[in-house]
Amino acid sequence: MKQFKAESKRLLDLMINSIYTNKEIFLRELISNASDAIDKLYYNSLTDKKIKVNKKDLCIKLNIDKDNRLLTISDNGIGMTKEELENNLGMIANSGSLKFKEENESKKDIDIIGQFGVGFYSSFMVSDKVEVVTKAYGTDKAYKWTSKGVEGYNITETSKDDYGTTITLKIKEDSDEFTYSDFIDSYTIESLVKKYSDYIRYPIKMNVTRRELKKGSDNEYEDVTKEEILNSMIPLWKKNKSKIKEEEYNSFYQSKFYDYQDPLKVIHTSVEGMTSYKSLLFIPSHAPYDYYSKEYEKGLALYSNGVLIMDKCSDLLPDYFGFVKGLVDSDDLSLNISREMLQQDRQLKLIASNIEKKIKNELADMLKSDRDLYEKFFKEFGMQLKMGIYNDYGMHKDELQDLILFHSSKEGKLITFKEYVSGMNKDDENIYYACGETIDKIDMLPQVEKIKDKGYNILYLTEYIDEFVIKTLMQYDGKNFINVCENDLNLDSEEEKESLKKLNEDNKDMFNLMKENLNNEVADVRFTHRLKNHPVCLVSEGPVSIEMQKVINAMPTDENINAKIILEINDSHPIADKLKKLYKEDKEKFESYTKILYSQARLIEGLSIDNPTEVSNLICELLSK
């Protein structure tokens, strides 16, 4: 007997011990595997003349053997070679997910199963033993794979008349908690197919026994067993929207895109015109675990008149909408098109641009009509939209700027730029913002207090990318973005400006000494009107803000930049007079004060101090006096 690969074993274990409570979905998973296998064969037959399949023979068959508790799912799809059998069923394709789980032990197991897609292994939720007999198209050997679960599996050679795959499940005995016998009841199976697999494009056939009026009699009945097709075979996306239940969309989404949660939003469209197509798009309710990593592959499945031609066509989605899952089906695309040619295809470009507009409009609608839902979306994928603004030198900023939200000091919640502007006074020219790690920390920034006091609204930027987004936008609706921690906010009256200017000139020598005491780490020292209660703050001048300096210097490159920092002192704080006095009377103490004040300002700004011991000693010295 062969062992499963370690990670598969663990997943199997989870599966059998059934944290995943929705056992019935195993049927949907096996049927969709069967359908995929037929898809592959059919697609090959269209592009390779040597492969001959008769379209009307393609089908999936279900069979129930009540006496032996067996349920069989067979297909005449592409089948598997011995190696494929080994590779596909002996381990899980996406073992990265399990590594992720190990790194995130606290997450619930169910999350992880969701991330895998429950797939073939789900058959172990309902069976004691699983047998797979398969013969790959174009080969003459058939193989049998059997397993009773975690212990391992066997592969032996066997015989099979036709190519394709037959999976036989030995259904578990009923327990107190669960009636497994449902899965060998034809009525249950029939309704499960209707519920989960109705849209499968190939007929799903099963012998069904129904009570019928005996021929020639009008009151005698008999049981008649006939093979019936259980599914409507209309792809979900080709069905009339009004006839589709939410449950159908959700189940389709979950099985097709390996998610264990329902999508946040379904966008189903049918477009007729120059290029006709149908698309079924889903906005997930949560970002996949690898979403913000290199591993994540965006794209939509591409069908040509119901035939899958590509699993993930990345050209159909711009990067900033890369979170969208779904498919596009167009009769106007040629089946024989290669990946390279597809990129150049005019039809495809047109579809892609329509889809982009559609997604954008849907998001804008959601923002307008269902704010809570939009905020949920934004929490998951807002970062992607912000990156979309920032990337490509701001090429897409116009499309995306109205979909972005920031926390507002006035409203205490997330708002759009448009909402900010609509709350401005007529002659206000600036959109104020402040950066920091959290909303609370920004709230405590000395510079923020004064601006709020003057009645202005401030946007709080808490994500590292935020300020880069603002710098890319440069303006919104003709208003300038102003960082409240940057130089010259221009809030004073002319008179106030004059008096401050004079004050600073009068104390020029004192400030020069302070600069010297600080080893010229700051470009300037001066009094300010910017502060209300706090004694000091740091502001930056020039293109690089203090927040940007933090972000860039934290990046794993050699690049280091420094913002031009200015130490500002609140001229109406008692410390101002104290400094002036010390400057005249005690230069040594003056130096200590300068160093302590500067350290304070750095700490408030979220910057580290280079000489913590020295500063701590200075403070202690003052305290003990």
Ligand code: ADP
């Ligand atoms: P997934 O479908 O997510 O890839 P599964 O565990 O369900 O994961 O299946 C693993 C692989 O086994 C499939 O990708 C496919 O290559 C192969 N497979 C499963 N069922 C069949 C089948 N009925 N016919 C041919 N290949 C199959």
